[in-house]
Amino acid sequence: MTRIRKVSLTLLIVGLLAIVAAVGAFSSFSQTTSNTSNSFATGSVSIGDNDGGSAALYAAAGQKPGDSVVSCIRVTYTGSLASGVKLYASSGITGGTTFNLKVERGTQTTGSFPGCGDFTPTSTPYDGALTAFPTSYAAGLDGKAGAAAWTTNDVVAYRFTISVNDDSTAGAHTAAVSTGSHDFTWEARNS
Amino acid sequence: MSRRSVLTVVAIALACVLAGAQTWAAYDATTASRANSVTTGTVALADNDSGNAMLSLSSALPGATDTACITVTYTGSLASTVRLHGTTTGSGLDAYLDLKITRGSFSGAPPAFDSCATFSPDATDYVGSGSGVVYNGTLQAFPDDYAAGRVDPLPAGPEAWTSGESHVYKVQVTLRNNASAAGKAATQTFTWEARNT
Numbered sequence: 001m002t003r004i005r006k007v008s009l010t011l012l013i014v015g016l017l018a019i020v021a022a023v024g025a026f027s028s029f030s031q032t033t034s035n036t037s038n039s040f041a042t043g044s045v046s047i048g049d050n051d052g053g054s055a056a057l058y059a060a061a062g063q064k065p066g067d068s069v070v071s072c073i074r075v076t077y078t079g080s081l082a083s084g085v086k087l088y089a090s091s092g093i094t095g096g097t098t099f100n101l102k103v104e105r106g107t108q109t110t111g112s113f114p115g116c117g118d119f120t121p122t123s124t125p126y127d128g129a130l131t132a133f134p135t136s137y138a139a140g141l142d143g144k145a146g147a148a149a150w151t152t153n154d155v156v157a158y159r160f161t162i163s164v165n166d167d168s169t170a171g172a173h174t175a176a177v178s179t180g181s182h183d184f185t186w187e188a189r190n191s
Numbered sequence: 192m193s194r195r196s197v198l199t200v201v202a203i204a205l206a207c208v209l210a211g212a213q214t215w216a217a218y219d220a221t222t223a224s225r226a227n228s229v230t231t232g233t234v235a236l237a238d239n240d241s242g243n244a245m246l247s248l249s250s251a252l253p254g255a256t257d258t259a260c261i262t263v264t265y266t267g268s269l270a271s272t273v274r275l276h277g278t279t280t281g282s283g284l285d286a287y288l289d290l291k292i293t294r295g296s297f298s299g300a301p302p303a304f305d306s307c308a309t310f311s312p313d314a315t316d317y318v319g320s321g322s323g324v325v326y327n328g329t330l331q332a333f334p335d336d337y338a339a340g341r342v343d344p345l346p347a348g349p350e351a352w353t354s355g356e357s358h359v360y361k362v363q364v365t366l367r368n369n370a371s372a373a374g375k376a377a378t379q380t381f382t383w384e385a386r387n388t
Contacts, residue, residue, distance in 0.1 A: 045218035057224045062232040064269050064387045073224055099229060162229055174235035183225045189217040
């Protein structure tokens with residue numbers, strides 16, 4: 001056999017082997033089964049109110065004993081996870097014992113912020129000196145009576161009544177007394 | 192890596208774990224009502240006596256009298272009503288001193304305290320004792336406190352004092368002709384008290 005014939009024969013054998021191998025691959029059956037669309041997603045915690053984002057419940061000047069400002073706000077929970085909600089104020093409120101704040105929980109279906117429409121009170125979590133109002137989540141007032149959990153689309157209306165306490169101490173009010181600017185926050189944390 | 196670097200890395204790792212623990216413990220969301228505030232109005236009343244007494248009778252004889260004028264000015268922002276009252280001490284002379292208080296104004300430039308030069312009484316006869324008179328009785332009967340105080344200028348028509356308003360009061364005491372007054376003394380404080388309406 002010449003050298004060329006030997007190489008040709010080798011190639012032929014390799015080619016045959018390749019064909020056999022290919023046939024081998026096609027002769028095997030295969031089957032798979034799958035469990036698709038597995039996913040992992042977090043739940044959500046989301047809360048909002050009807051004040052338009054920046055409006056105050058009260059902003060009044062020149063108030064005297066017996067005067068009061070009454071405003072209502074509706075807080076809505078839209079998260080998917082059950083949450084606890086606390087209400088607290090920003091720190092640094094001034095005015096000593098001059099101002100009294102009453103906060104009531106209730107229901108309300110009519111009236112737009114800060115109006116109270118048909119507000120119907122159900123409980124009163126706070127009625128005392130404005131300066132003693134809690135200023136942290138930990139000390140905050142329960143959003144619902146008994147610290148009940150909030151679930152999706154729960155709505156609670158709150159009525160705020162701020163009034164000026166009587167004080168006939170001579171010369172005690174020759175200068176204006178102010179609460180200072182302060183915020184109220186409803187904070188939701190999933191339970 | 193030096194020992195310090197290793198410690199730093201460990202500390203950062205720990206901090207991350209702690210921060211992570213807080214972050215993962217709960218989801219949190221807030222909503223707020225911002226910039227709430229309330230401010231009170233004011234009630235402020237002052238006079239021009241600079242702390243000095245305006246009336247004095249000593250070793251007085253029946254018929255002795257002293258007159259003084261005082262200007263009372265309101266500077267509060269809230270409308271107020273004013274009542275006159277005052278406390279008495281001494282040994283009982285107040286029963287024998289007649290007191291007459293007349294409200295008015297100075298028709299010209301205000302004289303020095305406690306002069307009544309240019310004093311002009313209000314035209315209204317408030318209590319039936321003459322133009323501008325708001326009290327006419329004994330010093331003893333003059334009310335001692337706010338609750339019983341004489342409403343300015345009269346109970347049926349209290350005046351709402353507003354900021355910048357002032358009135359002049361002419362206060363006159365006269366010793367009655369009564370032997371029982373002998374050897375007695377009295378000291379009186381006159382108070383104008385404003386309370387918002």
